[in-house]
Structures are given as C-alpha cells and as structure tokens.
Amino acid sequence: MTEKIRAEKTRAGVTGWPVAHSRSPLVHGHWLKKHGIDGSYEKIAVAPEDAVAFYGNFAASGLKGCNVTIPHKETAAAACDVLDEAAEKMGAANTLWLDEGGRLCGANTDGIGFLGNLDQMAPAWDDRHDCAIVLGAGGAARAIVWALCSRKFTSVHIFNRTFEKASEIADQFGLSVYAHSWDKLGTFLGKADLLVNTTSLGMTGKAPLDLDLADLPKEALVTDIVYVPLTTDLLKQAAERGNRTVDGMGMLLHQAVPGFEKWFGVRPEVDEELRRLVLDDLEQTS
Numbered sequence: 386m387t388e389k390i391r392a393e394k395t396r397a398g399v400t401g402w403p404v405a406h407s408r409s410p411l412v413h414g415h416w417l418k419k420h421g422i423d424g425s426y427e428k429i430a431v432a433p434e435d436a437v438a439f440y441g442n443f444a445a446s447g448l449k450g451c452n453v454t455i456p457h458k459e460t461a462a463a464a465c466d467v468l469d470e471a472a473e474k475m476g477a478a479n480t481l482w483l484d485e486g487g488r489l490c491g492a493n494t495d496g497i498g499f500l501g502n503l504d505q506m507a508p509a510w511d512d513r514h515d516c517a518i519v520l521g522a523g524g525a526a527r528a529i530v531w532a533l534c535s536r537k538f539t540s541v542h543i544f545n546r547t548f549e550k551a552s553e554i555a556d557q558f559g560l561s562v563y564a565h566s567w568d569k570l571g572t573f574l575g576k577a578d579l580l581v582n583t584t585s586l587g588m589t590g591k592a593p594l595d596l597d598l599a600d601l602p603k604e605a606l607v608t609d610i611v612y613v614p615l616t617t618d619l620l621k622q623a624a625e626r627g628n629r630t631v632d633g634m635g636m637l638l639h640q641a642v643p644g645f646e647k648w649f650g651v652r653p654e655v656d657e658e659l660r661r662l663v664l665d666d667l668e669q670t671s
C-alpha cells in the first residue's frame with residue numbers, strides 16, 4: 386500500500402540552468418503544506434546540451450509538470466504539443482504539464498502574474514487604460530505588453546536602450562504598440578496612466594534607474610518588476626509625489642498559481658503569509 390501511494394505521488398519542479406537560486410520551491414512547498422498535498426516540488430538542473438531531449442521526452446522525467454526558467458523557455462515551448470495564447474505569442478513557455486492524453490501542454494504565465502499582482506494590490510487599476518509606458522524590451526517586457534493588450538490598453542509605448550528590441554515587440558503586437566528610443570521618454574510621461582519598469586535598472590548591484598517623474602500625472606500607477614530591493618528608488622520616488630505604486634513581488638507569486646493548479650488540482654492563494662515567507666527568505670539570502 387505504501388509503495389502504491391509513493392508511486393502515485395505527484396511530482397513537479399523547476400527546470401533550468403542554473404536553478405539553485407530559484408524561489409519557486411519555497412512558494413510551491415508552502416502551498417503543498419498548506420493544502421496537505423502529498424506531492425513534491427523539486428529543483429531539476431537541465432544542462433543546455435540536454436534540454437532538447439529532456440523537454441522532447443518529458444514523460445520520461447516522471448514529472449506531472451514543471452516550471453521552466455532561463456535559458457530553456459523557448460526550447461520547452463518548441464517541445465509542447467499544445468500552447469496557450471501567451472506562450473504561442475511569445476514562443477516561450479514557463480509552465481508545462483502533461484494532460485490526460487499524455488500531451489505536453491505549455492503556458493506562459495508571466496503576463497498573468499503581472500495582471501494578478503496589479504488586480505490584487507491596486508483594484509480597478511486598469512479603469513484608466515489609454516496609455517501605458519513600458520521600460521525595457523526583454524522577455525518580461527514582452528509578457529507585460531501581451532498582458533496590457535489583453536486588458537485593451539489603447540496604446541502601449543515601449544522605451545528601450547536598444548531600439549531594435551523594442552521595435553521587434555511592437556511589430557509583433559500590432560497597431561496599438563509603439564517602440565521608442567529611451568531619449569523620447571520625456572515627451573510621453575505626461576500622458577501615462579501606467580508606468581512599468583521591466584529593466585534590471587534599480588536592482589541591487591545594478592545601475593540606478595535615473596528618471597525624472599515631474600511630468601507624470603499623479604493618477605498614474607507605477608510598478609516595477611524588480612523586487613530586490615522590494616521598494617525600488619522608482620517606487621519610492623513615485624510614492625513620495627503621490628502616485629499609487631505596486632512592487633514586483635506579487636508578479637513572482639501570481640505567475641506560480643496556474644502551474645500549481647494544473648499539477649496538484651487546487652488553486653492556491655497569494656496571501657500575506659506567502660509574501661512574508663518569500664520576503665524573509667530574500668532578506669536572509671541577499
């Protein structure tokens with residue numbers, strides 16, 4: 386009997402290279418314990434040379450599903466039989482699961498995590514949805530642009546040091562998404578309903594994000610995907626002048642929700658207890 390239970394235990398994990406510093410086991414471990422589920426969530430290091438074989442023959446891993454982190458999100462998406470709309474659009478998957486028929490399904494939940502965080506921390510934040518400003522044009526920016534388009538923002542303006550990367554995202558998402566070089570930011574700040582930083586600027590150990598917010602409307606919401614430090618200089622500066630702000634921790638937590646639900650059959654909550662747990666861990670390790 387014990388053997389039978391052991392054989393049926395659902396296993397999931399985070400896959401990537403490296404995975405040692407991932408906070409996902411802390412998050413999923415907390416939910417497993419909270420819901421009394423006899424499952425596991427492991428760290429699984431997948432070397433770049435093994436990635437195509439690992440995701441291509443995912444059933445052999447014995448996992449019900451997994452998260453995918455850098456640098457395998459594209460390889461994982463390519464191995465899937467079915468992709469959700471966001472993963473399809475981004476060509477990158479961060480959440481995988483095997484369905485009843487044994488098909489490998491993939492989702493990209495970064496955009497959902499971004500929206501979940503704002504919905505929870507700043508209710509009705511998207512009532513004003515004329516103009517969003519996105520700083521940066523990496524993978525996170527792409528997911529956020531997708532998310533903002535899904536909430537019907539009239540215009541989304543991407544500003545990036547490397548204009549070509551902003552332009553690539555704008556071309557992909559169509560008419561309401563515009564690419565700009567960084568030096569044009571000043572002329573758009575005055576129209577923004579939402580300002581999002583997706584660059585690594587302002588992160589502990591990185592260069593500061595040097596912005597003059599003087600022209601930003603006081604009604605605009607300001608958010609940062611950087612969560613170390615939790616209150617970035619951008620958020621501090623915005624709050625001091627009266628803007629509503631949301632930190633980046635919730636995006637990390639909310640993006641984990643769909644995976645847990647797929648693997649373990651329970652939709653978990655992002656609550657203060659979980660937020661505190663991850664914040665304490667960050668404080669101890671950084």
Ligand code: ATR
Binds near residue numbers: 546
């Ligand atoms: P992710 O996929 O997590 O979003 P990324 O692809 O490394 O991360 O993107 C990081 C973003 O931060 C990019 O927009 C990058 O600008 P470039 O496309 O020009 O590289 C931006 N970034 C990083 N360091 C920067 C710096 N010192 N000045 C301006 N932008 C910077």
